[in-house]
Amino acid sequence: MxxxxxxxxxxxxxxxxxxxxxxxxxxxxxxxxxxxxxxxxVSEGLDAECTxxxxxxxxSPRHKLQRLCSKDKENDCGHFVLARRSRRKKESSSGVSWDSLPDELLLRVLVCLPLQDLLRVSTVCRRWHRLVLDESLWHSVDLEGLTHMGAALQQVLNTGVRRLRCPRSFVENLLFSTSSPLQLVQLDLSSSIIPTSALESVVCQCSTLEYLSLEGLRLSDAIINALAMNVNLLQLNLSGCSGFSAAALADMFTSCCRIEQLNISWCEFSSDHVKSVVSNLSSSVTHLNISGYRESLSLDDVKVLVGRCPHIQTLDLSDSTLLMADSFPVLAQLKNLLHLSLSRCYHIHLAALTDLGTTFPLLCLLDVFGLVHDGHLPSLKKELPRVSINSRPFSSIARPTPASRLAGSLTERTMWGSGCRLRLGPQ
Known part of the structure; x- marks a missing residue:
């Protein structure tokens, strides 16, 4: 040993x-x-080989061996159990993860996306879907060109949109899931096909409208009464509308006393409707289109109008066949008149037009389409050298997009002077 x-x-x-x-x-x-x-x-049978x-x-040290042998689940009854570790969040190789960014920064990124990309991003995850529906991204929307837009319009209205443009659209019945008031400030539904009941469901939830165009739509007294709740209305376009009474119209103009531009031409009006308009407008009106009332607008109505709205700068009385040259002394009380339209007022003679330069010293635009033949225009322009004659074939009063804009141009997609951030088609 x-x-x-x-x-x-x-x-x-x-x-x-x-x-x-x-x-x-x-x-x-x-x-x-x-x-x-x-x-x-250890068993003697394993002496010749070490596993x-x-x-x-x-x-291993003695204490580690004992701890391994004393584990309950992994070695209970000789059965080995594979324990699952908690999944660790993978870190981005760049050090910055989209998930780690706060909502405010993601919204700053999403606000740069066009409408189509924003809709695609909403399908990534629940968080991004929630952020895409944030009302700050849907402040200004243009849905022109979308067919059968009932469901889309309902979704956009629920996002808290402030500026909405969808002229010449086809809208089915709308069924709002909530009764909360809409936040619309500017709305253009001109020349759309929309049921009166669906339009009521929209307008009746609005109280903050400042710019509104319902040109060519069939309305109701309920819609006109709902518009009366929008006391901050500045521009209103009801050209070609129908379906409401003179009494409802009078109540609306009494309530909406801040209107500056009003287009109420070519509506299905009787003489009572015309009197409701001229007798209830406030002095804040500076641009007025009340054309198209051949047998309804009289000289007495013009006198009432001038007395209530002395600050008018643009006045369109076209197609008022009852008016004659004796209306000029009445209109002369409008000291700020810059633009006057008398197209197709056939009872006004050409000789009376030559004195308009002295009657209205500030006048710079005059429309007399159908009243003066092309052969007589040079002589009239000679008598009125400071006045541009027949340069505005279409009225732009209270219209969101004037008809004089070139078709297909970027300015054609504007609404009251500015475009919408989210819109269909190329940006």
């Missing part, structure tokens, strides 16, 4: 480069592991 110990001691104390060959070291390692295995109570697991256990 002393010899063996001396041999082991001498071998262990030898330098690394003087150790015996690899086969010798392998036999010595086997002897040492057999001794350690016998001390640990990696047993070797790790034997080489």
């Amino acid at each position: 002393s010899t063996d110990r001396s041999t082991d001691m001498s071998t262990d104390s030898m330098p690394l480069q003087d150790l015996p060959c690899l086969s010798l070291r392998g036999s010595m390692l086997s002897q040492r592991t057999n001794k350690r295995r016998s001390r640990c109570g 990696p697991t047993e070797l790790i256990q034997m080489c």
Whole structure:
């Protein structure tokens, strides 16, 4: 025994480069592991071979071996159970993750997207879908060109849109899920096909309108009464509308006393409707189109109008066949008149028009389409050198997009002087 110990001691104390060959070291390692295995109570049947697991256990410290053997679920009854670790969030290689950005920064990114891309982004995840519906992104929307827009219009209105443009559209019945008031400030539904009941459901929830165009639509007294709640109305276009009474019209103009531009031409009006208009307009009106009432607008109506609205700058009385030259002294009370339209007022003679330069010293635009033949225009222009004659074939009063705009141009898609941020088609 002393010899063996001396041999082991001498071998262990030898330098690394003087150790015996690899086969010798392998036999010595086997002897040492057999001794350690016998001390640990390992089965004798495994003496000739060491498995990696047993070797790790034997080489591990005593306290680690005990902790491994004492685990309850992984080694219970000799069954090995694979424990699932919690999934760790993958970090972006760049160091910045979209998920880590606050909502405010993501909204600053989303506000730069056009409408089509914004709708695609909403399908990425629930968070992005929620952000896409944020009302700050839907402040100004143009839906012109969308067919069957009932569902789309309902969704856009629910986002809290402030400026909405959808002229010449076809709208089905609208069924709003909430009764909360709409936040619309500017709305253009000109020349649209929309049921009166659907239009009522929209207008009856509006109280903050400032610019509104319902040109060519069939209305109702309920719609006119709802418009009376929008006391901040500045521009109103009801040209070609029908379906409401003179009494409802009078109540609306009494309530909406801040209107500056009004286009109420070519409506299905009786003389009572015309009197309701001229007798209830406020002095804030500066641009008025009341044309198209051949047998309804009389000189007495003009006198009432001039007395109530002395600050008118643009006045369109076209197609008022009852008016004659005796209306000029009455109109002369409009000291700020710049633009006068008398087209197709056939009872006004050409000789009376030559005195308009002195009657209206500030007049710069005059429309007399159908009243003066082309052959007489040069002589009239000579008598009125400071006045531009027949340069505005279409009225732009209170209209969101004047008809004089070129078709297909970018300015054609504007609404009351500015475009909408979100719109269909190319931006």
